[in-house]
Amino acid sequence: MGNAIVFDNVRKSYGQKAVIPNLNLSIAEGTITVLVGPSGCGKTTTMKMINQLIQPSSGKIYVNGSNALDISPVELRRNIGYVIQQVGLFPHMTIEENVTLVPRLKKQAGEVNREQVDRMLQLVGLNPDEYRHRYPRELSGGQQQRVGVARALMSDPPIVLMDEPFSALDPITREQLQDELIRLNQELNKTIVFVTHDMDEALKIADQIIVMQDGHVIQQSTPEQILRHPANEFVRGFIGEKRLTSHLTQSVDEVMVKHPVTIAPQKGLAEAVKMMVRKRVTGLIVVDKDGTYLGLADSADIHARYPEESLSIRDVMRADAAVVNVSTPLAETIPLVQQAPYGYVPVVDDLGRLRGLLTRASLVDVLARPYLEGGEEHE
Amino acid sequence: MSEILNVIIDRWPNIVDATWQHIVLSIVALFWAIVLAVPTGILLTRFRKLATPVLGFISVLQTIPSLALLGFMIPLFGIGATPAVIAMVVYALLPIARNTYTGILDVDPALLEAARGMGMTKGQMLRMVELPLARSVIFAGIRTATVMTIGVATLASFIGAGGLGDLILRGIAMVDTGIILAGAVPAAILAILFDMLLAWTDWRITPKGLRIQNRT
């Protein structure tokens, strides 16, 4: 596989200030390459030099083998997909008009068919019949960015640039779109250059990560190699920002789920089932109206006695399940959670009131940390 | 009251004539104002350093009292419709040019960035993004200019351009309130009608996607 993009001694300065002093970089075809680094390190500048939204002060940039500076910027950009954080859908155009914009600019009007629009919208998880004729303002932020991605892919460009495309979205939508980007590129094999300042995002989606600092590339490697062999303290710090505190010093309060789904003891079983379905949980924590913890009602217990219509939650809950106090050191709670029959343990305060829930999932991070951090020393 | 009614009935052909002249004067002036001011506003967004001096100059023109400006026209262009229309155009320039300029500058920079990144040329950006999105602001400028122009047109009869000002002037000369009103009331009604017509047009041609309120 060749290189889709090559930076050859590229320099960009504004007045006296060299934002990118001297950049050499190769980005392999068909990969997702993520530029990551702190704010102001030059990620956006680097990306925008690829489609000439920013002109380098000196040096050469090769895109698909030809010197990008020899191609007219307009021509170059029409063959490079571009997705930005603010989405930038045109509010006066329908979704279809937005998606077909680049082909229309290229005057391939004859070739833009319904089918292709449908295929693109489906690819990004939108029902074409429902969305084709809607307007951007009628869509949620996540849906808008899906359209933004469809628009960038519509004319089938070999390279797609994405500048923090998911940063403005809520965490759940962001995760979904990250997953879909990975899936989508397994299908399409585009060269995707993706900018983010979120190392977790980079680790998740990247084939290659490029860590930047002050306009320099500090490390370019696979996520696995970056985790195992961070090039220096800076990279280590950047990987570990959230992982820095060791599990021994963390408190139960910090890792527990803060607002578990609760139910009052006098509620009926049907209500409980409905609530579990709606909140997408497999068990409920029973608390009285003062918030005092009473017991656990798991879906298995509820379903087993569901036919008995006169029962309430009080009759099926387990009052004897293990609980932990918020002040318990985290290390001591780990075996409790691992042995808990449902995989979760309620957290209570000194007065017996429910404070949160420790789940296996909330401990995964804590348990995995020593391996990620100690990786180097233990080799 | 009946006195005024009598005036209206007596002078009906007169009023219709004058109103028609008034409308023609105003429309011609607005046409030229739009033709001059919209491109000026667009050019100023491309040469932004010129915006302050140019818009400043146009607003200085606007501070000249209308009667005085009409007076200046006589040595330059004589009397009649032409100097009157020129004076009216001068007044109508500012709101249109200024709104064109600010309307285009107010377009969300993220949209321009997206447009440029997708490979639009400058012309395509103007046609497909900037003008459609600035259109309602430009239209608001045209509405302001319209109401002003219809007002200024009443003074045009001072230099012999006709219009409803003729009735008003005659009324003043004859100290006849009825005749003054026969000129002033249609002028006011014209201004209101034109404003409403433009408001309706604006609403009609606003793309559906822009009529939807922003969710955020």
Ligand SMILES: Nc1ncnc2c1ncn2[C@@H]1O[C@H](COP(=O)(O)OP(=O)(O)OP(=O)(O)O)[C@@H](O)[C@H]1O
């Ligand atoms: N037009 C400009 N004139 C002067 N300096 C600029 C200009 N554009 C960017 N810079 C500077 O260049 C540096 C790199 O900017 P860039 O936008 O590439 O950062 P970034 O890594 O994308 O940051 P962020 O994560 O905040 O988006 C910053 O210090 C910025 O202040």
Ligand SMILES: [Mg+2]
């Ligand atoms: Mg940036």
